[in-house]
Amino acid sequence: MAQSNLFSRLLQPMRQLTFKCNNGTALRYLSSDTSSGDMYPSPQIEPWIPPYVERENESSTLKKARLMYQSRKRGMLENGLILSTFASRYLDGMNDDQMCLYDRLINLPSNDWDIYYWATGVRDTPEEFNNEIMDLLKNHVKNKDKESRFKQPDLY
Secondary structure, eight states: OHHHHHHHHHHSOOEEEEEEOTTSOEEEEEESOSTTSOOSOOTTOOOOOOOOOOOSSOOHHHHHHHHHHHHHOOSSHHHHHHHHHHHHHHGGGOOHHHHHHHHHHHHSOSOHHHHHHHHHTSSOOOGGGOSHHHHHHHHHHHOTTOOOOSSOOOOO
């Protein structure tokens, strides 16, 4: 009996639902049944992202290794290439304060596109991230030496 309910539900015509957001844009979702409240998640709900907790008493060697890994595994190719080549070039020469600034830069913003837009100069960098590391990253993105950066550097 449960299978027939499932199949009959799958055969129901799809309805288009439109939601108006606060900024005036309209988002559309498809649902087969709105009366039961069973529909795709509301557009106002964002995935939960755990808060950034700065690590204390982390050795410089461990911090560099973690930052190198986090620079490579960004979730978007553009930042993976930019940040991995940046970390490969500059991370070994950074002091503890600079590593803390870089750590905050790549871990505090919840949206990787923000980092990309700030580094490429598309958007203004917020004051909390406008520092010597961001300036170094912006110069790295300009790629004045015209280096090929189509793949991430080797780890070893």
